[in-house]
Amino acid sequence: MSSAADSASADTPVLSIRGLQTHFATQSGLVKAVDGVDIEVYAGECLGIVGESGSGKSVTFASVLGLVRPPGRIVAGSVRYRDQDLLALDRKRLRALRGKEIAITLQDALTCLNPALTVGEQIIETLREHRRAPSRTLRAQALEMMALVGIPEPASRLKQYPHEFSGGMRQRVMLAIALACRPRVLIADEPTSALDVTIQAQVLELLARLRRELGMTVVLITHDLGVVAEFCERVVVMYAGQAVEIGPTRALIGAALHPYTRGLIGSIPRLGDIGHRIRPIEGQVPELIDLPAECRFIGRCPYAEPACRTLIAMRSIDARRQVRCRRAGTLA
Numbered sequence: 206m207s208s209a210a211d212s213a214s215a216d217t218p219v220l221s222i223r224g225l226q227t228h229f230a231t232q233s234g235l236v237k238a239v240d241g242v243d244i245e246v247y248a249g250e251c252l253g254i255v256g257e258s259g260s261g262k263s264v265t266f267a268s269v270l271g272l273v274r275p276p277g278r279i280v281a282g283s284v285r286y287r288d289q290d291l292l293a294l295d296r297k298r299l300r301a302l303r304g305k306e307i308a309i310t311l312q313d314a315l316t317c318l319n320p321a322l323t324v325g326e327q328i329i330e331t332l333r334e335h336r337r338a339p340s341r342t343l344r345a346q347a348l349e350m351m352a353l354v355g356i357p358e359p360a361s362r363l364k365q366y367p368h369e370f371s372g373g374m375r376q377r378v379m380l381a382i383a384l385a386c387r388p389r390v391l392i393a394d395e396p397t398s399a400l401d402v403t404i405q406a407q408v409l410e411l412l413a414r415l416r417r418e419l420g421m422t423v424v425l426i427t428h429d430l431g432v433v434a435e436f437c438e439r440v441v442v443m444y445a446g447q448a449v450e451i452g453p454t455r456a457l458i459g460a461a462l463h464p465y466t467r468g469l470i471g472s473i474p475r476l477g478d479i480g481h482r483i484r485p486i487e488g489q490v491p492e493l494i495d496l497p498a499e500c501r502f503i504g505r506c507p508y509a510e511p512a513c514r515t516l517i518a519m520r521s522i523d524a525r526r527q528v529r530c531r532r533a534g535t536l537a
């Protein structure tokens with residue numbers, strides 16, 4: 206989509222996820238929430254991770270940052286950030302890296318923010334974790350962050366509690382906390398899903414502006430392919446714990462190779478196109494317990510045939526596109 210992305214893609218990835226498997230031992234069986242995911246994130250790009258609930262997109266990046274809690278466990282794979290193996294870091298070193306190098310912002314700002322602390326205290330707490338500086342300096346930096354994310358009258362709002370902010374403003378506070386230490390990579394997990402459409406647009410514009418101004422790499426996790434189309438240069442489509450299609454956003458949306466991606470595109474409403482019929486994808490994401498070794502989309506796929514009842518690997522179509530479908534390229 207942008208030339209910046211094109212040149213970034215030629216570089217070494219800043220974050221490289223290989224063969225990642227994160228499983229949850231439950232009373233009903235082993236839930237393979239992430240099952241062999243390979244994703245590269247290149248410096249400076251905005252990478253969209255899209256899929257329905259249960260696709261494994263959030264668990265993948267929670268795994269990257271060591272945020273998976275029992276009964277969840279990473280059972281295989283590697284995660285490299287620059288020259289470090291993140292899965293080999295102990296808790297202390299991972300905590301030191303979180304926020305400073307890679308930060309995450311989550312969907313539900315109200316439950317993520319501490320209701321008993323002012324927003325100023327929460328931003329300063331994050332800064333203090335990574336920087337040694339007098340309180341006055343940290344307060345000035347917190348004010349700077351509030352202004353950067355577009356919170357008006359930061360000096361007085363610094364003293365307010367989360368419940369005194371609107372949903373959109375709380376999301377800005379979350380961004381201020383996530384960006385306080387100027388991380389190189391921001392993982393934004395459904396940052397706008399809980400917001401009204403107009404506020405959603407404002408927060409996404411803000412994210413795009415901050416990315417430009419801070420020179421950040423952004424991973425945008427969302428169920429909304431429309432958001433990805435607008436803000437991301439590349440996209441990873443996930444389904445049932447696996448990546449099923451990866452490619453530059455424009456090429457992928459213009460000519461999707463995987464039937465699931467086609468289904469996602471067909472279910473986007475188009476304003477102004479009165480005759481356009483939204484075609485929802487029939488059926489549900491399968492239970493991730495004891496799945497047979499076959500295409501995971503088979504139960505919902507209009508192109509399924511008996512030969513799809515076998516293990517389907519991700520394959521490269523060209524240097525930038527990959528797909529997990531044996532019929533890709535032959536679909537009508």
Ligand code: SF4
Nearest residue numbers: 500506509513530531
């Ligand atoms: S491998 Fe078969 S069932 Fe799976 S998405 Fe492709 S055509 Fe559909």
